[in-house]
Amino acid sequence: MYKRVIQAVAILLVAATGSVVTAQNSLELKTPGEVNGFMQSYYLHPQPDRIGALIDALPVSGILKSPSSAPPLIGFFSEIFAANANRLPEWQTHIAKQDDQKKAVLDQALKVSKSGGVLNSSGHSAQLNDACWGAFFATGNPKFVDKVVDQLRYFDERSDEALFFSGATAMWSLATNSRTYTAVRSAIDSAKINADKRTQDLIVELLSDDPARIKQQIAEVVRTQRDAGKWK
Numbered sequence: 001m002y003k004r005v006i007q008a009v010a011i012l013l014v015a016a017t018g019s020v021v022t023a024q025n026s027l028e029l030k031t032p033g034e035v036n037g038f039m040q041s042y043y044l045h046p047q048p049d050r051i052g053a054l055i056d057a058l059p060v061s062g063i064l065k066s067p068s069s070a071p072p073l074i075g076f077f078s079e080i081f082a083a084n085a086n087r088l089p090e091w092q093t094h095i096a097k098q099d100d101q102k103k104a105v106l107d108q109a110l111k112v113s114k115s116g117g118v119l120n121s122s123g124h125s126a127q128l129n130d131a132c133w134g135a136f137f138a139t140g141n142p143k144f145v146d147k148v149v150d151q152l153r154y155f156d157e158r159s160d161e162a163l164f165f166s167g168a169t170a171m172w173s174l175a176t177n178s179r180t181y182t183a184v185r186s187a188i189d190s191a192k193i194n195a196d197k198r199t200q201d202l203i204v205e206l207l208s209d210d211p212a213r214i215k216q217q218i219a220e221v222v223r224t225q226r227d228a229g230k231w232k
Contacts, residue, residue, distance in 0.1 A: 029053050035061035039076055043140030043183075048084045055094040058102055070105045071127040075118045075134030075144075077109035082117055083139075119143055124151060125162060126169040133173060142187035148174060149191040152202045158221075161231045168218045175206040175214050 029035050035057050095106045118135040136144035154167030177184040192203045225231040
């Protein structure tokens with residue numbers, strides 16, 4: 001489960017700065033790097049005219065290789081659909097050409113957009129964190145970062161495995177994205193001001209520590225809990 005969660009939360013994280021540059025300069029979306037780069041930088045350069053092409057390009061992106069990779073995509077498209085409701089009939093023609101898996105994800109994104117969006121979603125999970133990042137990349141709205149920061153309180157959870165992963169993936173993804181996106185770092189700094197003491201301490205840690213070490217720390221917690229028979 002640990003590996004699946006980390007893989008899922010990494011779907012929309014930048015693998016290399018060049019992928020963003022490529023997507024911004026290319027008029028086509030033919031490669032995984034172009035598709036991912038376009039989505040990761042969308043909030044900087046909103047281009048609703050290219051959403052149809054993005055939907056058509058999903059098969060080459062590799063984003064939906066497993067069901068666990070769906071949440072960030074749902075978060076992304078839910079915000080795109082909500083902001084461009086007048087274009088939904090046009091985009092439905094592109095959605096209709098997708099396979100059942102991708103149709104289901106895009107239909108879920110539409111459902112989320114009509115129910116108030118990711119910000120209106122309750123609960124605590126790694127999947128919701130993923131959806132928040134997808135929604136952030138679509139909008140640049142710092143409230144999505146705030147929602148992830150709020151999950152840091154579960155980083156110390158040791159009874160409920162799912163809650164721990166909510167806190168752990170928040171910790172790791174915030175650390176990773178704060179190093180790539182100025183807007184994320186700014187949102188974290190703002191959230192820190194009114195956070196409780198433990199959350200402030202965790203923010204200081206994630207902003208200064210290597211994300212790889214945080215990932216290792218998460219793995220060690222999981223190993224310890226499973227060796228003790230507390231988690232499966």
